[in-house]
Amino acid sequence: MSAHAVSAEQQSDENGLQRSDNSVLFEDVLERCCGTGRWQVLLVSYMSVMWLIFPSFSLSMIFVGATPKYKCADGFDVNTTFADLPEEAPRCHPLGDNSSSCTRWAFDKSVYESTVVTEWNLVCARKPLLSMLQSWMMIGGMAGSVIGGQLTDRFGRRTVFLPSMLLVIACSFSAALVSDYISFAVVRCLTGFAMASMIASQYVLVTELGGCKHRATLTTVTYAPFSCGIMLVAAASYGIRTRWLLQLAFAVPCVLFLPNFWLMPESPRWLLVQGRLEEACEVLRQGARWNRRKMPPDDQVLKMMEDARRGLLAREAALKGDGERSALERALDLVRTPRMRTYTLASAYIGFAISSAYFGISFDMAQLSSSPHLAAVLSGVVELPSNFIFPMLNFFGRRRCYTFFLSLTTVTMFVVFVKKDATLWLVLGLLGRFGVSCAFTMRSSYLSEYMPTQQRGLALGVSQMAVRVGGAVSPFVVDLVSDVHELAPSAVFGAVALVASLAALLLPETAGRPMPETVADVETTGILIADRSAAQTKGGVINTAAQLDDST
Numbered sequence: 292m293s294a295h296a297v298s299a300e301q302q303s304d305e306n307g308l309q310r311s312d313n314s315v316l317f318e319d320v321l322e323r324c325c326g327t328g329r330w331q332v333l334l335v336s337y338m339s340v341m342w343l344i345f346p347s348f349s350l351s352m353i354f355v356g357a358t359p360k361y362k363c364a365d366g367f368d369v370n371t372t373f374a375d376l377p378e379e380a381p382r383c384h385p386l387g388d389n390s391s392s393c394t395r396w397a398f399d400k401s402v403y404e405s406t407v408v409t410e411w412n413l414v415c416a417r418k419p420l421l422s423m424l425q426s427w428m429m430i431g432g433m434a435g436s437v438i439g440g441q442l443t444d445r446f447g448r449r450t451v452f453l454p455s456m457l458l459v460i461a462c463s464f465s466a467a468l469v470s471d472y473i474s475f476a477v478v479r480c481l482t483g484f485a486m487a488s489m490i491a492s493q494y495v496l497v498t499e500l501g502g503c504k505h506r507a508t509l510t511t512v513t514y515a516p517f518s519c520g521i522m523l524v525a526a527a528s529y530g531i532r533t534r535w536l537l538q539l540a541f542a543v544p545c546v547l548f549l550p551n552f553w554l555m556p557e558s559p560r561w562l563l564v565q566g567r568l569e570e571a572c573e574v575l576r577q578g579a580r581w582n583r584r585k586m587p588p589d590d591q592v593l594k595m596m597e598d599a600r601r602g603l604l605a606r607e608a609a610l611k612g613d614g615e616r617s618a619l620e621r622a623l624d625l626v627r628t629p630r631m632r633t634y635t636l637a638s639a640y641i642g643f644a645i646s647s648a649y650f651g652i653s654f655d656m657a658q659l660s661s662s663p664h665l666a667a668v669l670s671g672v673v674e675l676p677s678n679f680i681f682p683m684l685n686f687f688g689r690r691r692c693y694t695f696f697l698s699l700t701t702v703t704m705f706v707v708f709v710k711k712d713a714t715l716w717l718v719l720g721l722l723g724r725f726g727v728s729c730a731f732t733m734r735s736s737y738l739s740e741y742m743p744t745q746q747r748g749l750a751l752g753v754s755q756m757a758v759r760v761g762g763a764v765s766p767f768v769v770d771l772v773s774d775v776h777e778l779a780p781s782a783v784f785g786a787v788a789l790v791a792s793l794a795a796l797l798l799p800e801t802a803g804r805p806m807p808e809t810v811a812d813v814e815t816t817g818i819l820i821a822d823r824s825a826a827q828t829k830g831g832v833i834n835t836a837a838q839l840d841d842s843t
Contacts, residue, residue, distance in 0.1 A: 333581075335497055335513055337554060340547050341489060343516035346524045347541035348463070348482055349762075350653060352425050353663055354528035355537060358408045359400070363393035373397040383415035392416060404532040411472045420472065422766040425654075427476045429763035431483030433756045439488030440752015444621065444745065447565075448496040449557045455488035456548045463542035467535045487759065490735075491752045498739040498747075498806075499560040514732045515678035521671035529664045560744050564603065564808065568596045603808045624746050625753065628814050635750060637794040638738050639757040641697075644791035645734060646761030647768070648700055648727045648784040652720060655769045655780055673721045677728040688802045689737045690795060692729075697792035699726030704785025707778055727788070740801035744808045 362376045365385040376397055380386050383393050398409045407413060413421040435455075443451045462482040469475045497513055524541075531537040562571035572592050579586045586592060625635040653670060683692050703723035707716055735751060742750040772779045807813045 339513040346520035364397040426763040428483035429759040431480035432487040432759035435484035435487030436752040436755030439491040440749040443748030448492040452492040458485035467538035499558040518675040525667035642754040642757035643761040646758040651765040674728040696729040701788040
């Protein structure tokens with residue numbers, strides 16, 4: 292029998308359990324034990340708290356890095372305030388001396404008592420240092436995406452998540468306490484590294500906890516708190532105008548991460564691939580117990596998992612040799628074969644495009660409102676519906692929706708050139724923000740569905756690295772390209788989104804299909820699905836999950 296085909300022969304053990312494709316049966320058992328029940332809902336809901344808190348890191352620079360009105364105070368008394376300076380006082384050079392650079396500034400404190408700009412004078416020639424503070428977080432995220440993705444695949448989802456979580460907590464409090472630019476930049480970089488590692492492990496775990504029927508729902512709804520987090524950041528920033536107090540307020544909720552030590556399980560799929568079958572069985576038992584459902588006897592489940600793992604290894608061996616593989620070899624799997632190479636490169640570029648457009652629109656607050664606090668609230672309101680697009684993903688398919696959302700962003704970014712009207716720009720900006728938010732919401736879940744289990748964490752890490760590059764570039768696009776023309780950043784982001792919408796057409800449709808376990812599954816997706824369908828039609832596969840009767 293082919294390593295990629297599903298046996299049509301059915302074998303029954305002494306307890307009447309029938310087996311054909313054990314990978315499919317494991318999917319069914321996982322769905323019935325862990326999915327669509329209280330355990331999965333409560334667990335995923337709690338794990339999604341991180342998305343409520345993450346806006347206080349990734350978007351807080353809108354307020355923490357706000358630039359109030361300022362004037363050069365050189366030549367005036369050291370205690371001179373912004374209101375004391377003459378109206379004609381310049382900003383970047385002393386009054387009456389256009390050849391010299393300013394060395395001391397007075398800031399308007401009517402809106403912000405202090406920000407990183409006022410603390411470290413990040414204006415005039417030092418303005419690029421302000422853009423770099425957002426970029427430092429993204430640079431740290433690049434390293435965390437790749438390293439965290441590799442560690443997630445090698446050591447497990449939970450094992451990587453917990454230390455990264457502790458690092459985020461430590462950095463959140465440190466950001467409120469540091470008093471110099473370099474230390475603050477280091478903290479931002481470490482925060483980005485830890486956040487990326489948490490995302491790489493948490494999202495893969497959420498994807499792997501259930502079957503194909505509810506993947507889209509889980510992996511899009513888990514993003515929902517992020518929109519609320521944006522609005523909470525705006526509310527906190529409106530009430531607290533001192534930089535270190537605001538960051539302390541952002542840090543306190545991070546202690547909500549700590550119960551993950553007791554609540555977060557390891558991925559049963561990853562445990563299966565690693566051969567840790569007893570631990571995988573324990574996760575299934577825990578899910579069944581919380582959901583008040585019954586499992587088949589442990590020996591049957593262990594036998595089924597052993598057979599499923601043997602089949603996975605056989606399919607992998609059909610593509611390349613067995614044996615212990617280095618991190619470099621596993622990384623090369625992303626580009627070694629034709630489909631994996633296409634999916635990896637397309638996913639990386641799309642991640643870059645989505646992130647650059649998303650953060651570019653967010654930081655260019657003048658496109659949305661004259662008030663940054665109101666603009667942030669509007670951004671959160673517009674983004675909220677994007678977390679409930681899963682019915683569309685199931686009805687129309689992942690690829691069509693992905694392409695549509697990216698195309699919507701493209702169109703809105705170009706239509707702003709039609710007419711110079713503030714209201715029109717606001718509406719188009721909100722539509723563009725909605726489109727890119729929808730694409731951002733489904734990006735990770737969609738990627739997790741077409742990348743194999745053994746490379747899923749690494750693939751997500753590479754995509755996250757591309758996201759960080761886009762986020763690191765976007766502040767400079769807004770700051771520098773806007774000097775050419777006020778709408779030039781929109782043209783840049785629209786062109787980038789246009790290419791991304793075309794790249795999305797290279798990705799496979801995954802709605803209702805089993806997740807691939809190995810690279811061989813990806814390369815033979817069409818054959819494997821056809822064989823499974825034929826085997827089920829011919830042999831009448833009996834679903835093991837039928838034995839998992841719900842109990843009240």
